[in-house]
Amino acid sequence: MGAQFYQGEISPFLVLQERLPGIQVGVEFGTMNREGNCVNVGICRMTSEESGDYIFGKKARRCKRAQAVASVMPSGRFRLQFPKSGMLPCTERAIFKSGGFHLPFDFIIPDGMAFFLPATHRLRLSAGIYPILEDEHQYTILF
Numbered sequence: 001m002g003a004q005f006y007q008g009e010i011s012p013f014l015v016l017q018e019r020l021p022g023i024q025v026g027v028e029f030g031t032m033n034r035e036g037n038c039v040n041v042g043i044c045r046m047t048s049e050e051s052g053d054y055i056f057g058k059k060a061r062r063c064k065r066a067q068a069v070a071s072v073m074p075s076g077r078f079r080l081q082f083p084k085s086g087m088l089p090c091t092e093r094a095i096f097k098s099g100g101f102h103l104p105f106d107f108i109i110p111d112g113m114a115f116f117l118p119a120t121h122r123l124r125l126s127a128g129i130y131p132i133l134e135d136e137h138q139y140t141i142l143f
Helices: 012-019 089-096
Strands: 023-032 038-048 065-072 078-083 100-103 128-134 138-142
Touching: 023 078, 023 089, 038 100, 065 089
Parallel strands: none
Antiparallel strands: 023 038, 023 065, 065 078, 078 138, 100 128, 128 138
8 A cells, every 4th residue: 555645534744743843845846847747856846735725635646746844944954854654655766766856946935835934034945966864754855
């Protein structure tokens, strides 16, 4: 049985989120093309329940999406923590087993989501290749 996107019950993701400071977000991987589709690598879209534009639901069982907890470290670095329970096995293989997370273009955190994060300036993730840290329960990327 693959990862589940839980509805109507307490999920392991919510239990994990209680231990992680930040907000729950949906991340769609890729780079937006002219038609508005997400292709290749990077972060195409990031949404949150707090900002009212969360992308997850029954249609979210796709390999290019994952749930995460977004936060800002005391050092000012943006952190995404992806619980393994919040993604499909194909997502894990395609995105997190490559050794590094490729962000080909800068990505600006949407204002509606940035409002809920402790930052004094607009959050911009700079293009680059970022290490992916893995433990038993999650993958972490520090930008």
